Every structure is written in C-alpha cells, then in structure tokens.
Amino acid sequence: MSFRAGLMSNFKDFLSPGHSLGERFRALRRSIGHIRPSQYDVARTCNLSCEGCLFFLGSDYEAHGEKDAEAFDQFFAKEAARGVTYGQFGGAEPALRQDVLRAAARHLPRGVVFSNGTIRLDPALPYAIHISVWGLGEQGAKLRGADVFTKALRNYRDDPRATFIFTLNSGNLESAPEFVRICADAGVRVSFSHFSPTLEYGRRLVETQAARNDYFRFSSTSDNLMLDGDGLTRAQELITAALDAHPETVVYSHAFNRWIHRPEGVYEVDPDTGMPSNCGSRVTAHYRHFHTDMSDAGDAKCCTPNIDCRNCRLYAQSLSSALHRMREFTGSADDFSDWLDIWEHWRRLFLVERPAERRTESLDPAPQFVREPDAALVPA
Ligand code: SF4
Numbered sequence: 325m326s327f328r329a330g331l332m333s334n335f336k337d338f339l340s341p342g343h344s345l346g347e348r349f350r351a352l353r354r355s356i357g358h359i360r361p362s363q364y365d366v367a368r369t370c371n372l373s374c375e376g377c378l379f380f381l382g383s384d385y386e387a388h389g390e391k392d393a394e395a396f397d398q399f400f401a402k403e404a405a406r407g408v409t410y411g412q413f414g415g416a417e418p419a420l421r422q423d424v425l426r427a428a429a430r431h432l433p434r435g436v437v438f439s440n441g442t443i444r445l446d447p448a449l450p451y452a453i454h455i456s457v458w459g460l461g462e463q464g465a466k467l468r469g470a471d472v473f474t475k476a477l478r479n480y481r482d483d484p485r486a487t488f489i490f491t492l493n494s495g496n497l498e499s500a501p502e503f504v505r506i507c508a509d510a511g512v513r514v515s516f517s518h519f520s521p522t523l524e525y526g527r528r529l530v531e532t533q534a535a536r537n538d539y540f541r542f543s544s545t546s547d548n549l550m551l552d553g554d555g556l557t558r559a560q561e562l563i564t565a566a567l568d569a570h571p572e573t574v575v576y577s578h579a580f581n582r583w584i585h586r587p588e589g590v591y592e593v594d595p596d597t598g599m600p601s602n603c604g605s606r607v608t609a610h611y612r613h614f615h616t617d618m619s620d621a622g623d624a625k626c627c628t629p630n631i632d633c634r635n636c637r638l639y640a641q642s643l644s645s646a647l648h649r650m651r652e653f654t655g656s657a658d659d660f661s662d663w664l665d666i667w668e669h670w671r672r673l674f675l676v677e678r679p680a681e682r683r684t685e686s687l688d689p690a691p692q693f694v695r696e697p698d699a700a701l702v703p704a
C-alpha cells in the first residue's frame with residue numbers, strides 16, 4: 325500500500341461508525357457549521373503606534389482610502405451573495421470604523437474583529453473580538469506608544485466575545501505568566517501569538533542608518549522583537565505551563581503548541597520568491613483580501629502580505645495552516661486526535677457561542693470547515 329493510500333485508509337478507519345474519533349469529528353463539524361471566510365481591512369488609521377506594526381510597516385495599506393458606510397452596506401451584501409459567511413476584520417484599528425462593522429453584520433452572520441481593545445465595540449456586533457496585548461506596564465508602553473492593557477481589560481472583562489491575545493516577543497516572554505494570572509483573575513480568556521516581522525522590519529534591522537518612524541523607533545540588530553531558537557523554546561514552555569495552570573482561561577492546545585514550535589520551522593519557503601508552498605492562509609479564488617476602499621487585493625499572497633513568510637507565526641494564519649495540512653495528522657489515531665484538538669482550539673477562538681436552538685436550526689447539511697482541509701483525503 326502506498327504511503328498516501330495508507331493515510332487514506334487510516335482516515336476512513338477513524339471516521340467509521342462508532343469510532344470515537346469519528347464521533348468527535350462529526351460533532352465538531354456540526355458545531356462549526358458552514359464557514360466561508362474572507363478578510364477585510366476596514367480602517368486605515370490607528371490610535372497606537374506599535375513597533376514593527378504589520379499594517380503600517382509595509383506598503384500593503386498605501387494608496388487605499390476609505391468609503392462611507394452606505395457603500396460598505398452594498399459591498400457586504402455582494403460579499404454575502406458571493407457565498408461569504410465569515411468576515412475577518414482587521415486594520416489598522418477596526419474599532420475606529422464601527423459603522424463598517426455594523427454594515428458587515430447586516431450581511432455576514434459570523435466573524436472576528438482584530439482590535440487593540442482601547443475602544444469598546446458595539447455590544448450588538450455578533451463577532452468574536454481578539455484583543456492584542458504586547459506587554460504589561462512600561463513594556464507595553466515602549467512597544468505600542470501607550471500602556472493600554474488595563475484599559476482594554478476594563479472595556480472587555482465582561483464581554484463573552486473577547487479573547488486577549490498576547491503577542492510573544494523576545495522582550496516580553498517572562499511577562500506571560502503574570503498576564504495570564506491577571507486575565508484569569510478578571511475572568512477573561514487568553515491566547516497567544518508570536519511576533520512576526522514584516523519584510524520592511526527585517527530590512528531596516530540590518531541597515532546601518534535605518535530610517536526611523538513611528539513604527540520603527542528603536543529596533544536594532546541588538547535590541548529587537550524577533551524570537552530566536554531559545555526564545556521559541558521558552559515560548560513553548562510558557563504556553564504549556566499556562567495551559568496546565570489555567571485550562572479554562574487559556575484558549576490553546578498542546579497539539580498546536582508542539583506544531584507551531586517544531587524545530588524544522590512552520591513553512592517551506594521558496595528561497596527565490598520568498599513564498600511558502602504549504603501555507604493554508606493564501607488567498608484563493610474565494611478567500612479574498614480587501615483593502616479599506618473595498619478594492620480586492622488581487623494577487624496579494626495572503627491577508628497580511630507585509631509579513632516575511634520565513635518568520636511568520638501569526639496565530640490565526642498558522643492555525644489555518646495546521647488545519648489545512650490534514651495529511652500531517654493522519655498517520656495514527658493520536659495524530660488525528662491532535663488535529664481535532666487544534667480544530668477545537670480554533671472553534672473556541674473564532675466562534676462566539678450561539679444559543680443551542682439557533683445552532684440546531686443553522687446546521688448545514690454539508691458543513692465546511694474554514695478552509696477545506698484537504699479535499700483529496702475527505703471521503704465523498
Ligand atoms: S494596534 Fe498596533 S499593530 Fe495594530 S494597527 Fe495599530 S499600530 Fe499597528
């Protein structure tokens with residue numbers, strides 16, 4: 325039997341009636357329902373100035389203005405008609421364009437807003453809210469231009485849509501346990517991302533006379549946010565400890581923690597083009613990236629094209645890649661269980677729990693995950 329046929333055989337076995345993994349798989353599919361995502365930058369301004377900002381330290385945002393909410397209403401109606409059911413709303417800071425988010429909510433039933441948490445989002449918005457945290461106290465102020473964690477916590481401590489995402493970097497690793505403890509005490513959920521430099525950040529680091537601006541204030545070869553091998557090892561240890569100490573607070577999975585920190589790296593990147601061959605977050609004919617003026621980003625590689633693929637460990641994109649690469653998880657029952665754990669991790673992060681009666685009504689007869697994992701392996 326070929327290797328591929330062996331994987332296929334395992335997969336069919338796991339899904340056979342009565343197999344506990346198959347039951348888990350089907351329950352997850354039912355609870356996730358039909359997800360067809362696309363990504364929208366909705367605001368081209370921000371009230372912070374983060375060192376190495378993935379939006380402003382690169383050119384993807386340039387030459388795109390904004391439109392009024394009425395135009396967005398028509399735009400999102402067309403997106404819904406195109407089949408999009410899940411919006412990913414980014415920035416700069418989407419809370420500065422809540423009119424756009426309200427227009428989206430009239431047409432796209434589910435989604436996620438990536439916010440810095442300083443401005444409270446309309447309680448009526450039905451979307452998950454991911455609030456970025458870069459550090460505590462002075463450290464946060466150094467990295468973002470202001471210490472905003474306390475304010476964000478005040479804004480969202482009673483909001484079931486919110487998860488605080490701590491972006492691990494070379495300077496803030498040892499603050500992670502305190503961050504988790506504060507959030508656990510406040511009753512808010514947390515997760516983790518890894519600082520992922522833009523190409524421009526990497527370029528400026530090695531320039532002797534690098535141009536300085538609001539998003540590249542102090543970084544240098546000796547003082548920067550990049551995680552090296554030791555930093556990644558420490559990040560994995562800290563996430564493991566946080567998960568074990570606060571399983572209700574920390575939305576993460578041990579399986580993804582191993583996957584994102586694998587020593588061989590996350591992506592196979594073509595050295596000539598800098599493009600990854602195995603990233604599950606690339607734009608496709610259906611999964612599109614839109615600028616703030618609603619123009620389609622065309623052949624942009626993904627929704628964060630400023631980022632250097634060689635060092636990309638952005639949490640949302642990496643989760644999508646792990647799930648997309650189902651083949652890596654069909655070698656054994658333990659592997660497949662890991663893949664389902666990562667799906668559960670994704671579900672808790674990206675879906676706002678809906679009342680049971682609505683969830684039952686909205687079950688799709690042929691539900692799809694956020695990206696088809698690997699159509700070739702899924703039995704008809
Ligand atoms: S919050 Fe920070 S990283 Fe996000 S858009 Fe604003 S400046 Fe950039």
Ligand code: SF4
Nearest residue numbers: 603626631633636641
């Ligand atoms: S999401 Fe994929 S394509 Fe985009 S920067 Fe990361 S690795 Fe590259």
